[in-house]
Amino acid sequence: GQNIDQPTEMTATEGAIVQINCTYQTSGFNGLFWYQQHAGEAPTFLSYNVLDGLEEKGRFSSFLSRSKGYSYLLLKELQMKDSASYLCAVLDSNYQLIWGAGTKLIIKP
């Protein structure tokens, strides 16, 4: 079967750095996405990785290791508005997105 694993919940302090991990086992791989979802709202696109390595976009970075079936999202200089759920999703061999259950990130002052 196909499986995406991410921690259910994480807590971090405003101004700090947090890393949210995602491991996956899917039938094929055509890229990995990270989405942000604030409570009661729709998911919004953050990043896309298809090759190994780090992709940096402002305060957010995403890393991929295809051989390990592993990705992480790194958030720097945390702000209160970063409190949200972060969803990891893998595009499988059929070009369908397989979604993790999401990691709820709580930011404390």
Add this chain to the structure above:
Amino acid sequence: IAGITQAPTSQILAAGRRMTLRCTQDMRHNAMYWYRQDLGLGLRLIHYSNTAGTTGKGEVPDGYSVSRANTDDFPLTLASAVPSQTSVYFCASSDTTGGLETQYFGPGTRLLVL
């Protein structure tokens, strides 16, 4: 309209009733999707459409039907609602012609079936 709209925003429905959730996008994306999101679970694909005139079944299609008469609209119908269909429903679209499959989501419909 900018992006994807969904209607209604929320709905309380009696079990056994028929209900259509509406979804419209103005980005001319070829592909559209319907997901349900339940607490503790990831987004689960109900149905999808790769292009106008075609549809396909996702992970959890039972009890739902879709149509794609044109590029912009992708309605989801519950023929006879059951309480287990209580969920938040998201419509999404993507332009798959360029290779990048980024999906853009509508604001969601919160459905309660009693």
